[in-house]
Amino acid sequence: MVGEISMSRYQVRRDKFRRHFKKEGADCFLVTNFTNVTYLSGFTGDDSFLLFLPDRELVLSDPRYTTQLQQECPDLELEIRSPGTAMFKSIQKVLRGVKSRGIGFESGSMSVHMHGHLGDEVPGVEWVPCNGLIEILRMVKDREEVQSIRDAVAMAQRAFSVARAGLRGAETERAVAHGLENQIRLFGGRGCSFPPIVATGPRAALPHATPESIPIESHGLLLIDWGADGPDGYKSDLTRVLVTGKISPKLERVYRLVLKAQERAIRAIRPGVLCSAVDAAARKVIAAAGFGKYFGHGLGHGIGLDIHEGPRLAGGCDRPLRAGMVVTVEPGVYLPGVGGVRIEDDVLVTRDGHTVLSDVPKEWDDVHAELG
Ligand code: ZN
Ligand code: ZN
Numbered sequence: 001m002v003g004e005i006s007m008s009r010y011q012v013r014r015d016k017f018r019r020h021f022k023k024e025g026a027d028c029f030l031v032t033n034f035t036n037v038t039y040l041s042g043f044t045g046d047d048s049f050l051l052f053l054p055d056r057e058l059v060l061s062d063p064r065y066t067t068q069l070q071q072e073c074p075d076l077e078l079e080i081r082s083p084g085t086a087m088f089k090s091i092q093k094v095l096r097g098v099k100s101r102g103i104g105f106e107s108g109s110m111s112v113h114m115h116g117h118l119g120d121e122v123p124g125v126e127w128v129p130c131n132g133l134i135e136i137l138r139m140v141k142d143r144e145e146v147q148s149i150r151d152a153v154a155m156a157q158r159a160f161s162v163a164r165a166g167l168r169g170a171e172t173e174r175a176v177a178h179g180l181e182n183q184i185r186l187f188g189g190r191g192c193s194f195p196p197i198v199a200t201g202p203r204a205a206l207p208h209a210t211p212e213s214i215p216i217e218s219h220g221l222l223l224i225d226w227g228a229d230g231p232d233g234y235k236s237d238l239t240r241v242l243v244t245g246k247i248s249p250k251l252e253r254v255y256r257l258v259l260k261a262q263e264r265a266i267r268a269i270r271p272g273v274l275c276s277a278v279d280a281a282a283r284k285v286i287a288a289a290g291f292g293k294y295f296g297h298g299l300g301h302g303i304g305l306d307i308h309e310g311p312r313l314a315g316g317c318d319r320p321l322r323a324g325m326v327v328t329v330e331p332g333v334y335l336p337g338v339g340g341v342r343i344e345d346d347v348l349v350t351r352d353g354h355t356v357l358s359d360v361p362k363e364w365d366d367v368h369a370e371l372g
Contacts, residue, residue: 037050037059043069048061049091107129155228176224180226188230189228193237193303196224197224224241259364270321297332298312
């Protein structure tokens, strides 16, 4: 439109964040968490900080990133230090002459070493510890972010279909994990959003099993927890359990129970509902069947630029859900030495409820896999 200058979505985020940190008594802010720098600037590299001054914003980086920064965040000023110069020297240089009431910083991310240097070498400045301010903004996704997560879900699902279709008994857990990673890359992703968990038989009882060089064979159950890291850094996170051989009636019961618990929890998701209440919706179902003590982790977590971010769906988390949040719902029951079941999907909170973003089949009749 003539005469109208469209603001980048990163500028919109920065303006919003500026309003937030002002409430903490700071008029400047140093962002040191690289994921938060990406969120507020669009820069996808690392080793760079974002500094808010009272009247402008700049990225502090080194010459390896000059070109990338110019391409990815053309609307930001750059302060490129010469090779061998420490980051705090750059900060010192930029802050010279700046009149500030207080500079907020991310106390959960800045190193003690950096904090010491800044305290000693940038005199006359009040450093205001803040933590989690940007993470709170990141919990609610905008339309582009939701689309990026949808894309990451689609890549993960396509990779899974390929892996599932080619499953052979002699294939090792590690080979299945590598296959998933490879497919995600072929479909355009950066890779897996975390090292996939592929656990066969009794090993499925280990919620965080590392894939081993053991053949998957027909051990009854095969648990796969995987996700894609999309081209712009947004993640997906899914878990399915495939039935690869004969399993006991007890494990079949556990499968159906976990699925029921997951469905109950998903049904509870809508704006205003507390995260703890969604966790409780699943936990109640599992506890009522007598398996409560075998569900030893929280129900889910937010996903976005990080594989684990806010909000947490867990007991004691009294944050209300808001439209735009994207959370995993992943109840599990783990029977030591026997096997385990976890079923995980990615769910978007919408204005009038929720949308499940993933749709890999999970009904009992859909999860029987023939091993070649
Ligand atoms: Zn997962
Ligand atoms: Zn997860």
